[in-house]
Amino acid sequence: MRYIPNIGFGTLLILAVLLTSAMVGFAAPPKSLNAFLDRHCLDCHDDVERKADLNLWDLEFDLKDPAKFAIWQRVFERIRDDEMPPAKKRRPEAAELAELLPALKKPLLAADRIDAQEKGRVRSRRLTRLEYEHTLHDLLGIDLQLKDLLPEDPASHGFETVSDGQQLSYHLLARYLDLADLALAEAFDRALNGDATYAEDFSPSFLSQGIGRRNYRGPEPRNGESISWPIYRLQFYGRMRSIRVPDDGWYRITLRDTRAVNPATGGTVWGTLQSGAGISAEPILYDAGIVEATETPRDLQYEAWIRKGHLLVLKPDDRTLPRAHNQHERADTAVYDKRNEELGFSGIAHSGIRIERIYPNGDRAAVRKNLFGDMDLEAARKNPKVVLNQLIARFARRAFRRPATEAQLAPYQEIAQAALAEGDSLEEALRAGYRAILCSPRFLTFIEKPGQLDDYALASRLSYALWVSMPDGKLTQAASEGRLRHPKTLDAQINRMLSDAKFDRFINSYSDQWLNLKEIGFTNPDRGQFPTFDPVVQESMLQETRAFLREMIQSDRGAAGLVDSDFAFWNERLARHYEVDAKFKLGQGLQKVSLQENVRGGLLTQGAILKVTADGSATSPVVRGVFVNERILGEHLAPPPPDVPAIEPDIRGAVSIRDQLDKHRSNQSCYSCHKTIDPPGLALENFDPVGKWRTRYGLGQGAAVDATGATPDGEPFADILAWKKIYAQRDGQLARAFVEHFLTYATGAPMRFSDHAAVDEIVAASKTSGYGLQTLTKASLASSIFQQK
Numbered sequence: 001m002r003y004i005p006n007i008g009f010g011t012l013l014i015l016a017v018l019l020t021s022a023m024v025g026f027a028a029p030p031k032s033l034n035a036f037l038d039r040h041c042l043d044c045h046d047d048v049e050r051k052a053d054l055n056l057w058d059l060e061f062d063l064k065d066p067a068k069f070a071i072w073q074r075v076f077e078r079i080r081d082d083e084m085p086p087a088k089k090r091r092p093e094a095a096e097l098a099e100l101l102p103a104l105k106k107p108l109l110a111a112d113r114i115d116a117q118e119k120g121r122v123r124s125r126r127l128t129r130l131e132y133e134h135t136l137h138d139l140l141g142i143d144l145q146l147k148d149l150l151p152e153d154p155a156s157h158g159f160e161t162v163s164d165g166q167q168l169s170y171h172l173l174a175r176y177l178d179l180a181d182l183a184l185a186e187a188f189d190r191a192l193n194g195d196a197t198y199a200e201d202f203s204p205s206f207l208s209q210g211i212g213r214r215n216y217r218g219p220e221p222r223n224g225e226s227i228s229w230p231i232y233r234l235q236f237y238g239r240m241r242s243i244r245v246p247d248d249g250w251y252r253i254t255l256r257d258t259r260a261v262n263p264a265t266g267g268t269v270w271g272t273l274q275s276g277a278g279i280s281a282e283p284i285l286y287d288a289g290i291v292e293a294t295e296t297p298r299d300l301q302y303e304a305w306i307r308k309g310h311l312l313v314l315k316p317d318d319r320t321l322p323r324a325h326n327q328h329e330r331a332d333t334a335v336y337d338k339r340n341e342e343l344g345f346s347g348i349a350h351s352g353i354r355i356e357r358i359y360p361n362g363d364r365a366a367v368r369k370n371l372f373g374d375m376d377l378e379a380a381r382k383n384p385k386v387v388l389n390q391l392i393a394r395f396a397r398r399a400f401r402r403p404a405t406e407a408q409l410a411p412y413q414e415i416a417q418a419a420l421a422e423g424d425s426l427e428e429a430l431r432a433g434y435r436a437i438l439c440s441p442r443f444l445t446f447i448e449k450p451g452q453l454d455d456y457a458l459a460s461r462l463s464y465a466l467w468v469s470m471p472d473g474k475l476t477q478a479a480s481e482g483r484l485r486h487p488k489t490l491d492a493q494i495n496r497m498l499s500d501a502k503f504d505r506f507i508n509s510y511s512d513q514w515l516n517l518k519e520i521g522f523t524n525p526d527r528g529q530f531p532t533f534d535p536v537v538q539e540s541m542l543q544e545t546r547a548f549l550r551e552m553i554q555s556d557r558g559a560a561g562l563v564d565s566d567f568a569f570w571n572e573r574l575a576r577h578y579e580v581d582a583k584f585k586l587g588q589g590l591q592k593v594s595l596q597e598n599v600r601g602g603l604l605t606q607g608a609i610l611k612v613t614a615d616g617s618a619t620s621p622v623v624r625g626v627f628v629n630e631r632i633l634g635e636h637l638a639p640p641p642p643d644v645p646a647i648e649p650d651i652r653g654a655v656s657i658r659d660q661l662d663k664h665r666s667n668q669s670c671y672s673c674h675k676t677i678d679p680p681g682l683a684l685e686n687f688d689p690v691g692k693w694r695t696r697y698g699l700g701q702g703a704a705v706d707a708t709g710a711t712p713d714g715e716p717f718a719d720i721l722a723w724k725k726i727y728a729q730r731d732g733q734l735a736r737a738f739v740e741h742f743l744t745y746a747t748g749a750p751m752r753f754s755d756h757a758a759v760d761e762i763v764a765a766s767k768t769s770g771y772g773l774q775t776l777t778k779a780s781l782a783s784s785i786f787q788q789k
Contacts, residue, residue, distance in 0.1 A: 029061040030103035032096070040085045040092055041075075052638070063111035073753050076104050077636070086672050112754040120450040120789030121755075125163035125748040127444055127464075128153045130509060134469035136179075136438075139399060140187040141362030141370045143250055145305055146179055157750040158631070158741065159513045161464075164750070173439070180438040184431050191368040192427065198246055198357035207353065209242045217326075219314070220340070225349040227261060228271070229324035229340050230316040236285075237326070238271075238315030239278040245306045245355065253288060253304065253312070254354040257297040261347035266572045267586050269293045269346045270318040270536045275306045278313060285313060290539055292571070293348045294586045303358065314348065318573060319534040321346045371395075371434075377426065384426045389413050392433045400442040401470055402456035403480075412436050446748070448789040455479035458787060465746035465781065466497045468505040485787065494778055498554060507550050514631060514741050515549075515603070516612045517542060523616035525690050529699060532577070533690045540574040541607035541691065543590050548603065551592075556772035559734040562632060564724035565601040568593050574607070579693065599693070599720055604628060604684065607691030614689035621658075621681025628680035633727070634737025635676060658682065658706050679709045683723035735763050735771035743780050758785050 037056055043049065046057040056075070062068045078084040080101055085091070092100075127135060129150040137143060151172060156165025204226035210216050217237045219226040231237040245251060253273065260269035271291035276284060288304035291314065324345035340347065362370070373394055380387040392413045396404045416433030420426070437443060446464075448457045459479040463471040471479070475493060478484045484493065497503060512518035520542060525533045547569035552561055569590050575582045578600060582593050595601045603609055613624040629635035685707045688694045697703050709723075710716045717723040727734065739762050740751050751759065762779040769775040780786055 032100045036100050122749040123163045125446050128160045136183050137361045138469045141367040142186045143361045159745045161748045163748045180435045191371050195364045202353045207240045227347045227349045228315050229347045230321045231326045236278050239313045243311045248308045250358050251306050252356045252358045253302045255300040255350045257351040258293050258300045259297040259349050260293040261349050270573045271348045272317040272535050274313045275310045278311045317534050317536050319532045388416050399437050401460045450789050455484045466506050467502040468509050507546050519612050526617045530690045536573050537577045544569045545606050545608040553773045556774035558770035560728040560731040563602045564728045566595050610687045610691035624684050625677040625681030676712045682709045683720045731771050
């Protein structure tokens with residue numbers, strides 16, 4: 001008889017838990033699985049056929065292996081959603097599904113929960129480059145443009161915040177060192193030496209210096225005004241070479257007494273204000289804002305980052321306006337063409353420009369407080385060692401977004417003390433210590449332990465979710481008092497954050513990623529096909545979508561509004577581009593417009609969405625269909641098989657895309673996905689690549705557009721309005737998709753198999769609000785998904 005050692009009950013319990021944990025990963029598959037696969041799956045997915053590169057014959061039921069788990073999860077989901085077996089194959093009996101699905105779900109759920117408990121939902125995540133920039137701005141009070149000095153963040157699961165796609169290379173660490181030096185140099189210089197000032201007024205005559213020269217492309221001075229005309233074919237027309245800012249920085253630009261000359265229909269002349277070098281060797285121009293000139297003179301103000309030595313370019317930029325004459329089109333080139341106004345050409349006039357240096361993130365006093373607190377530096381120099389440690393500890397608490405222990409502070413204090421011992425001044429020693437803090441993992445990454453987040457980690461996650469930056473004093477105070485996770489306190493803090501100006505950071509960041517708005521300038525529409533598309537329209541499209549999303553959240557609009565709404569945000573130029581009738585208060589920019597049975601209601605038929613889902617010359621129902629399914633409807637689509645070529649639209653419009661898709665879907669392996677992908681894309685076919693309505697392809701002479709179709713479950717629609725009505729009734733699906741995308745963005749991890757129950761609870765709890773987007777957002781932030789690592 002073998003001897004069994006005498007071990008305690010506690011040890012046995014631990015061994016049992018470990019054994020159970022191990023068995024979950026290597027458990028035998030459900031008994032019903034092998035029989036089901038044999039009957040319905042292995043004909044196409046065995047070790048010989050391997051359709052879609054899937055071999056279920058040799059696939060082990062090892063749920064601890066992430067790759068194998070993902071495949072078995074996909075198998076479960078496609079069977080559950082009736083996507084597999086294909087429609088033309090023998091269908092499983094209801095009894096088979098009732099036996100298989102719960103049996104397969106149970107081990108998947110158990111394995112996923114154990115993995116999340118042991119490692120956390122979110123793997124180590126660092127700040128994105130946008131979060132890094134905003135954090136340094138709020139930490140130091142500086143306003144340097146830092147984001148573009150870091151490598152782009154790759155998107156994973158649609159978002160740059162997701163840790164799976166993030167890297168931390170030697171190159172990136174070197175850039176962090178460089179940027180820490182750059183940021184601290186700016187902050188210490190301003191704190192110790194004061195803010196640089198600049199204010200200059202430019203008269204119309206001064207702005208027109210060089211007029212009459214061969215390459216002059218600036219404004220015309222007339223009767224005490226400076227007038228810019230639409231002269232589209234000339235690069236840099238409207239540039240003012242007499243303006244050159246002295247340093248990189250933020251500037252407030254005031255166009256005095258701006259008015260429209262010969263305004264076209266609508267009473268407005270639209271233009272753009274830009275900065276740049278203004279020469280062919282440096283052709284890039286940077287947007288400062290849209291100019292909306294009306295017949296009533298008024299001052300227009302803009303705030304923009306301008307690089308040292310750059311000039312301003314002001315020009316009418318409405319491509320529906322006729323092109324005016326320039327001085328080279330006259331025999332007498334000694335004077336600017338004086339006939340533009342008399343001939344009825346439209347222009348933008350003003351009585352001069354004022355440029356002032358500004359510091360939007362804080363003045364010298366704010367920067368000084370961020371670096372030194374309330375410390376009197378003169379008095380501090382009498383006892384620098386003690387003061388040094390105190391200031392290092394204070395700065396580290398803010399940078400790390402939580403209190404730091406003495407052991408954690410020691411390395412940074414030692415660096416600063418060593419610099420002081422070597423003869424550096426107090427300020428130089430502080431800067432050395434601060435530099436090390438800004439390169440610490442505690443600053444660059446999110447410090448979170450598996451399980452429930454502590455209050456400080458929750459404060460950070462909240463702040464980066466809604467403000468794209470570090471927590472402010474009020475949020476940190478609530479965390480330090482241990483009150484943040486209390487429902488009333490949490491709700492009050494969220495309300496405060498949603499109404500703060502910094503919430504615009506979220507709107508811009510989230511819409512750039514969720515709706516892919518960051519790609520709106522990726523393609524330039526074909527000038528031959530779309531001659532009236534212009535920069536004013538493109539910027540107005542961005543503003544439209546961002547204003548819409550802000551309204552949906554802040555006013556708690558129902559999720560159905562994502563596909564169909566009774567309001568939109570337009571300005572006069574955008575409404576004219578859409579060819580819709582609407583009344584506007586001139587000079588008021590983007591305005592809320594009421595809609596009734598209008599194809600423009602909701603997100604999907606906004607110009608920005610239609611443009612980012614087209615290539616500049618043609619549309620594809622597949623590209624738009626994938627976008628709508630994944631971003632709006634929450635469908636998880638499998639990638640196309642590697643051996644299936646993409647569908648190239650006929651840009652001449654001679655062959656309709658529907659005919660091409662019908663041929664494509666005749667392939668059985670394509671049909672199963674395209675029955676889901678194509679319907680919303682086909683419904684949007686009446687919109688061209690720049691978001692205008694069309695009834696025929698090509699230049700209006702091609703094949704007729706057919707926007708009819710049927711949803712994947714067979715409900716027919718005649719056009720985009722009918723499609724919207726169908727999905728507006730499926731607002732629970734829209735709500736779930738919004739929650740999943742928001743939580744992916746806000747936590748830095750995609751939805752897991754074990755998250756589905758929590759998402760169901762969030763959506764169900766929001767039903768009484770009509771699935772209001774603010775209600776969904778708040779419920780998501782209060783959920784276990786958000787509040788656990």
